[in-house]
Amino acid sequence: MHELIKGANVGLTTLSESVDSVIVSLDWTSPTGEGDADVSVLLLNADGKVRSDADFYFYNHPVAPDGSVQLLGKTPTGSGNQDRISFDLTAIPDDVDRIVVAASRYRGAHFGELDDLQLTLADASGESLLRFAIEDAGQVSAFIFGEFYRRGGEWKLRAVGQGYDAGLAGLATDFGVDIEDDAATEEALDPAAGDEVAGEEGAEGAPLTSPADDRAAPAPQVAPLEAIPAPRKPDEAADGTEGAQAAEPRKASTRPRTARKKVTLPKAAKKSLAENDSWKGARLFPVSALKSDRDREMRATSVLLSVMAQIPEFGRRLTAAFGAPAGRMETFTEVSLPHGDTPRRPDGVIRVERAGKLWTALVETKTNGNALKAEQVQAYMDIAARRGYEAVITLSNDVALEGSPLVDVRIDRRRKHKVALWHLSWAEVAHQAQMLIRHEGVGNMAHAWLLQELLHYLQHENSGCHGFQNMGAAWVPVRNGIDDETLCQGDPRALEVVESWERLIRQVCLRLGGELGQKVLPVQRAKRGTDPGVRRTLQADQLCLEGRLQSELRIEGTPGLVAITADLRTSKLRTSVEIPAPEQGYPLTWAKRLVRRLAEAPADLHVETLVDGGTGGPRGTLERLRPEPADLLPKNGTQITGFRLSLLKGMGSSRGNAESGFIRSVDDAVHRFYATVVAHLDSPPSRRPQTTTA
Structure with a gap:
């Protein structure tokens, strides 16, 4: 693999014969596994400016209409993430002279807090061609990793490694993008308040399309698979009385907004005209005739x-x-x-x-x-x-x-x-069909209806397209070995179960992410460069010793990681989330506010106070704490660092995807925990990047 240093450049055709389409990956890690950044791309003319705001691609505008640029999203890698971008260089317009590849952080975070920053390039066959490792990014909130540029009819790549302290909005405006920065729309830059247009009656619950592409029509009304509420606004109480004014519809801006669009799930489908439930609607793709x-x-x-x-x-x-x-x-x-x-x-x-x-x-x-x-x-x-x-x-x-x-x-x-x-x-x-229908939008109503028919077909029990649905032949022997304490470290069957568990968690992320229209990613706490096989072997040894399978999920827009633990000794599933204590206010106010937020949560929800020093704090069920939130406060006045919320439920025993199976129980536990607990918590602090005028 070719190695680039800062300031160096290389012609793509010298690296591979197949560079008409390439994949650029930006990687980083963080000590906690929670540090993250967002990629962005700018197409520039010979003057070093975008031709229009449509040449700015980021999380609110991820795909070019001609397919020349497409942000492919994140995948977890060890203790960090990899964000990928697809470029079809043959489709880049002739008047585009440079393509800038950058990333940005938010909420006061900077790239100096991340480790192992690098840019890698792969050709159309997936073969890695080059790497640009960045040693010290500095205290900046936006960073240009590299840029493609034309020379003599050939595309070349330059390793830039330049930081910006003005964030994504400052980076974009420096290249001529007209960012929405009017003081009257400051609240609209808050992702928790977001673009409310998606929830208007006139849009029939359809999500917003890209702000820089007005040609996309809204998707039709679609009933979600489960009634999972969208994250509540920070100033909205559980009864919905607070923050009512913020919910008033706003006129959509034609200028890009650097805060994420709010995800608003579609409303329920209209009442059917059928006489009774036995009447089944006609489907474009029937499944009743499938026999083999x-x-x-x-x-x-x-x-x-x-x-x-x-x-x-x-x-x-x-x-x-x-x-x-x-x-x-x-x-x-x-x-x-x-x-x-x-x-x-x-x-x-x-x-x-x-x-x-x-x-x-x-x-x-x-x-x-x-x-x-x-x-x-x-x-x-x-x-x-x-x-x-x-x-x-x-x-x-x-x-x-x-x-x-x-x-x-x-x-x-x-x-x-x-x-x-x-x-x-x-x-x-x-998952990709759900994301288009319920979040990003497609070209016209007919296309949206066609995608919905496809989704209905895939989710039908007779289609055979149900995703991962069997924990494998090793599941029962491993469970029995844990029960009678005969499972030894190094048993290859434990490794098979760990691999099946990882597949299941990835599928849970896809399903929940499709429902929410947000990124849901598994978190792998391992050092960058660790061989995946070695990591799974260590997890298999841990399973033999402790009898537990564990994973963490990062759900965009939530205050903490969702942890999932399957205890094979007790046949219990635990889903939990840790939320940090507010930076301002009084502990009693925090406790009361938390209990009020959890008004719709199950009564058996376990709430534990996390205190400085790691020693156990007060805990109890929500049913007991509702009348007395003060019971969450430490008696000795120890500083509160946060709260842990947990739900326990029985674990399915069989290896398959039946109603009583393990796979179904894990999927149901995560969806229930999100819908009844996580969705009602405060989102992380708002993204309000400083904006400047070009």
């Missing part, structure tokens, strides 16, 4: 690929991370391709045309609990290499883990043409 696994695979593949081809936003979202360019997409099923004496029939083919060039991927699909077959995938890799195709995409209910491939295939490095192997889970497909 082969029928399910063929139907699911055809349904998904047809929707991808008809809805550019959706098709692009699923293929951009795989190196596909932006362009006209066509999809095919049951294509016969020669392979030795017996032709092969992949489940599907995706082709994208851009500037007269074709990008092609073969698709292999599995539904229900069926596993991918290494021999089958290997054959498709060989066919793709011979025919000059770019990728093979596998699609199943399983979830791929870092460093643990679902199928082992042999890649011939001697071939000039490289074929990339990628994996999608059905849960990820459903």
